Amino acid sequence: MAISDSWLTTQLAKRKLSITKFAGLLWVLDARGVAYLPALDWLVVSDLHLEKGSYLRSYGNPLPSVDSQATLKRLALIIKDYQPARVISLGDSFHDKHSMARMTAEDRAFLCNLVSQVTQWSWVEGNHDPDLPEGIPGEACEEIHLNKEGAYDVVFRHEPEAGLENNLGNNTKTGNRAQIIGHFHPKMRTAISRRRYSGKCFISTSQLFVMPAFGQFTGGLDIEDEVMLSLLAKNERNTFMMYDGIIFKT
Incomplete structure (x- = not known):
């Protein structure tokens, strides 16, 4: 772990970070779109x-070949800041x-080097990438289960376990086990002082x-959207919106 108390205090003051509690654990939410778990690094x-x-582009869309490079460079800067013991990529890491x-060979080399810089890199399987491409370092898994009796019980998956819709509190399969997922790409809109904002968000x-x-x-x-409302009841949810390099709870 590379972050210091002074760095954390400065970033919080700049609203680059927000802190929340979920599943009995403290989380640092970064305005760049990642979550950090200090207890485990x-x-x-x-x-x-x-x-x-x-x-x-292969289907005729006129898009430049820059998305992988841009995504990896942003992630590399974040990893440089945190220097975590483990990175969990929560599914759909590869589009197909x-x-x-x-x-490109350059981007493949950049990706492999980035993964190799981290002691443990876990690729959680997604619906777009059920199999880890050959030649990529790191471990592939369906889910990651984190449990400490009397403290927390949480699973990292790409999609929620079946049967969650409208029944999160009483699901017999999952019990009280909390889940951290991706897949839905949540975004939101809000108004502050008569100005409207929209952006990606964390929601729980x-x-x-x-x-x-x-x-x-x-x-x-x-x-x-109805799909999101069926999973996260409006009167129970917490949202943290990212906009223009800052993050704030709405």
Whole structure:
């Protein structure tokens, strides 16, 4: 862990970070779109969607081949700041199974070097990338379970476990186990002093925490959408919106 108390205090004052509690653990939410778990020195990022640009371009969309490079460079700066013991990439890290074949040699080398700088890098499987591309360092897994009796019980997945909709508090499969997921790319709109803002966000209830998408070309699902409301009840949710380099609770 590289962050110091003075760095943390400065970043909080600048509203570059926000602190929240979820599943019995303290989390640092970074305005750049990642979550940090100080207790374990883990950094969590979701939905990189590497090579989405080249995928869309193959279908006639006039997009430049810069999304993977831009995404990885942003992530590299964050990792340099935190120097975490572990990075968890929470699914859909690669846009499709042919992503690595389309990625430039330079970007592949950059990615492999970045992963190799971290002691432990976990690639959680997503619906876009159920299999880790060959030649990429790190470990692939379906989910990561973190448990300490009497303190916390949380699972890191790409999508929520089945049966959560409208029944989070009583689901017999998950019990009281909290979940940190990606997949939905949450975004929101709000008004402050008669000005309207929109942007990506972190959103949570007592049992479900949804990460924002980190990838350069990733869109989003509005938190007022029926799908989001079925998972995160409006009267129970906490939202942290990112806008113009800052993060704030709404």
